[in-house]
Amino acid sequence: MPIFHIYSASPIIGIGSSAAGLSTYLATLAYHQKHQVKSKKVLSCQVTPSNPSARNLSYKAENILKKQLMLDATQFKGSFCDHPFYRFTITLEIKGLFWAKNTEEVSFDIYDMPDSLLRDIRKFSSSHSFTEYYDDLFSDIGGYFLPIDGTSHREDEVYAKSLEKFTTDLTQRNPQGCPIAFAVTKCDLSELWVNRDDPRGMVQRRFPKMYEILENWTQENKEKVEYFTTSSFGVFGQYCDPNSIIQSKSKEGTLAVIRNPQEWQPFGLIEPLYWLCTGKML
Numbered sequence: 001m002p003i004f005h006i007y008s009a010s011p012i013i014g015i016g017s018s019a020a021g022l023s024t025y026l027a028t029l030a031y032h033q034k035h036q037v038k039s040k041k042v043l044s045c046q047v048t049p050s051n052p053s054a055r056n057l058s059y060k061a062e063n064i065l066k067k068q069l070m071l072d073a074t075q076f077k078g079s080f081c082d083h084p085f086y087r088f089t090i091t092l093e094i095k096g097l098f099w100a101k102n103t104e105e106v107s108f109d110i111y112d113m114p115d116s117l118l119r120d121i122r123k124f125s126s127s128h129s130f131t132e133y134y135d136d137l138f139s140d141i142g143g144y145f146l147p148i149d150g151t152s153h154r155e156d157e158v159y160a161k162s163l164e165k166f167t168t169d170l171t172q173r174n175p176q177g178c179p180i181a182f183a184v185t186k187c188d189l190s191e192l193w194v195n196r197d198d199p200r201g202m203v204q205r206r207f208p209k210m211y212e213i214l215e216n217w218t219q220e221n222k223e224k225v226e227y228f229t230t231s232s233f234g235v236f237g238q239y240c241d242p243n244s245i246i247q248s249k250s251k252e253g254t255l256a257v258i259r260n261p262q263e264w265q266p267f268g269l270i271e272p273l274y275w276l277c278t279g280k281m282l
């Protein structure tokens, strides 16, 4: 059986809204060996954490998330290269023509950045002590993964301003273009779950200002943006109850822990990463 190996040489950078769930997402990706992919053409999907930091994430999922606790907030480092990166390989079995099956392997590195970065990008980019750090955010990057807490819609305007600065700088510094995967996280929560199959519509309605910035950017510069819905915790039972217990809610979003670790079934984690690496939608 032929194996198509796609190796994304340039890393992906993950930057999200406050406590968007990026670290939880990566730990969940590392921990679950088999992942659900909605597309019927995907027969199976397996994720392998392939460097020590990624394997350590899997350990955190087992010993923190599964014990109904939260991960610590990701710390800001003085220099971009000090942030750990995680290496993953996604192996997909894809239905071909007639009875044929193809195997695809997609490997990539991803950086987990602290979420304060997106909120503060305007302050940050103009601060002299961070010039080098800011420059590194744009050099030789394969794509950006932008997880946004779906319940942080009252912060749309704040993030839209940062996104405007970020996309303008991206076009200037990276003329070859760079894709952005915008992922609405925590879609196990009922208010988001109902619209999980319409990511673009959900972003357009809940985050109209960010949507406008991204759509203008794609049209003017022929850059690529795609929208996704994800949940690291998933839903469970006959009534698709959110598999999460809410700890607190504010305009910045919702903090929660996993509710039923035995029924832990994340969804939507693979699609944005696959798209960033291959340019194809699953």
Ligand SMILES: Nc1nc2c(ncn2[C@@H]2O[C@H](COP(=O)(O)OP(=O)(O)OP(=O)(O)O)[C@@H](O)[C@H]2O)c(=O)[nH]1
Residues within 6 Å of the ligand: 016, 017, 018, 019, 020, 021, 022, 023, 024, 025, 069, 070, 071, 072, 073, 074, 075, 113, 114, 115, 116, 185, 186, 187, 188, 189, 230, 231, 232, 233, 234, 244, 254, 255, 256, 257, 258
């Ligand atoms: N309901 C729900 N809550 C989630 C999900 N993923 C993460 N959370 C919660 O969201 C909060 C933040 O998660 P983190 O993974 O620490 O978020 P982060 O983006 O890494 O945040 P920083 O490291 O502070 O930048 C925690 O309370 C998580 O348990 C999810 O899929 N569903």
Ligand SMILES: [Mg+2]
Residues within 6 Å of the ligand: 022, 023, 024, 072, 073, 074, 112, 113, 114
């Ligand atoms: Mg984090």
